[in-house]
Amino acid sequence: MRDTWGISGPTFIGLYLAALAVMALGHAIHRKVRFRGTRGAAAGDLGPQQVAYLNGGDQLAVYAAMGGLRAAGLIGTGPQRTLVQTGPLTAGVTPLDAAVHNAAGHQVRSRDVLGDQWVRSALDQLRTGLEQRGLAVSRADLGALRLWAVPVAALLAVGVLRLIAGISTGKPVGFLVPAAFFTLVLLIAIARTRRTATAAATRAMAELRSRHSHLSPRQSPAYATYGATGAAMGVALFGAASLYSMDPAFAAEAEIQRAVAGGSGGDTSGYSCGSSSGSTSSCGSSSSCGGGSSCGGGGGCGG
């Protein structure tokens, strides 16, 4: 019985695995280099929208702007899930703030804000700034990284063809199946790279997340106290869930996608009892769970 394609099984699997290893390693090194970013890139003064872009791309950057504008009382929702302006823009806003506010002036539906031309150009500006500072990987570099998908896909195709040929001639394919599977995993990993934050930016964000832990939706932060910047930073670091924590009615009306999240990835977050971290164990023997405060809002406390 002749070998499939004239190559023996062990030789083929050896060559196949070698090619897979080279590609995986090559991609990893390439990726590592591209994402290293600028060593010691200044990340201390990152604004909420920049953090949001690094954490969740264009969509989260827009959400952060919406969070800030909403906290400042400048936008709201109108009929048919459109955004509306509820106040005039103040000085000292970012280009993205101005663009989103402007879009609200045209009663753009909130899910179409990303398609607004002015918003797009503000996002481009935001991204370019981050790329120049070595905090975000450029689109060209990301594209180059994704090119690794081509040889990996080719390898997978060869593997699958060999598999089919092997099965049809009754050859053992026990090693090839897992090898092809790992190739597929690598291919998906390459194709799905969405991250743009460099290692320097990722470190900076981890630091920001711990410094701003009070903005986590789990704390039910007092957004009025933290102001528009705090609200925007909360969205930037802890994802779209912050918008729901801040203003549930607005977030639902504006069809904010809760899944657009970074850090905690929290969806319907905060199942703990009480608004603080208190859970059943801190609640003593009674079935009820004490909230974080000695008293509720607006009701008369007595304590």
Add this chain to the structure above:
Amino acid sequence: MAETYGVGIGWRPEIAGFVAGLPGLRFAEVVAESVHAHGELPPGLGDLIERGVTVVPHGVRLSLGGAEPVDPQRVRHLAEVAERVRAPLVSEHIAFVRAGGVEAGHLLPLPRSREAVDAVVANVRRTQAELAVPLALEPIAALFDWPDDELSEADFLTEILDRTGAGLLLDVANVYANARNRGTDPLELLDELPLDRVAYVHVAGGAEHDGLYHDTHSHATPQPVLDLVGELCRRHRPPALMLERDGDYPPAAELRAELDAIAHAAGYPEVTAA
């Protein structure tokens, strides 16, 4: 508390970032029931303690004024939290929050009777037996009184304090609310209370609703309450006074202004500046 702490604030998770940003802060209170006795501390509270801020656990669900004995598990939790946050003292209320197995969800007033004094004293002693630190007791604001009050408010409180050796957590807003709703003079109560027993002081805001003043903790501290702080400090300045805010949190600038107003009324340094 022999030490002087000045102006503090009730720590709440909602405003943890604001509290962390008060450079001169040396005193804060945390709701005891919101802290795990053994698990992790609420985020931000640990940093405050590390910074040297004195954190006092404030129980709200012990029901010291209940006719039944206090729940030993709740007492143990309070004692463990005190140890956990290295508190020099803890506080609770002269009130009951449940009866007949039903939670009221609220601090309810006691009849000012000898019988009620006995009940409170027994529960306070049970609690003190488990605590490694002193206990301070807070008289509450009540919208109504019991029909069979035998003692004046001052006598009622003084007797409880005398028989238990507990400190007094005086809530100036409660003094104001009660006097206003009963149509009495808050200064009279201040004159009759043993002010040298005051461990620390609560200050809070409220609002009028259908002719009654509600101690809401979700409105700004009104001027008459600040005036009462001044009157209290003229008589005997307590080692610490703190703002209690529990909802509808205002912009940071307003909260800071409120803390500064308390500092000015008491003659303590501002905690909003280093």
Add this chain to the structure above:
Amino acid sequence: MSERDLAARQAELVAALTSGKPVPQGFDAPRVEAARVALLRKRAGEVSRQWPMLAASFGAGFKREFARWAAARPTRGSLRDGWDMARELRLTGAAAEELAGREVSMRYDGAAAPRPRRSPAIRSAGGAVVLQIAGRVRVIRRAR
């Protein structure tokens, strides 16, 4: 008065404040009523912090609706109060997802305190389908 007296009278007062029972004799009824209403407002505030989407689904009317629902139900803590109320409603949108999210995360039989679930679970409410595996919660289908 014996000690049993005080206990019984405290229970009577709590029942008047939480279960719609009559105000005990001798008390200033309008004042007790004011306290009862304030207590319901306070509970509504606590529930809306614990169940933001549920509260938002009522718009400005939540406190009133909750007060009506809770008038004769003593509190079992804001988590359970909101949970019990949510289960009785036909929820839609984010409020339905909120309920389904809680249902997959914690085991709650309506009688004992909710406990975190260890095993995976899938629940639906008002068209929302939510899945929990190893503590991670995913919305499989969004509610309309």
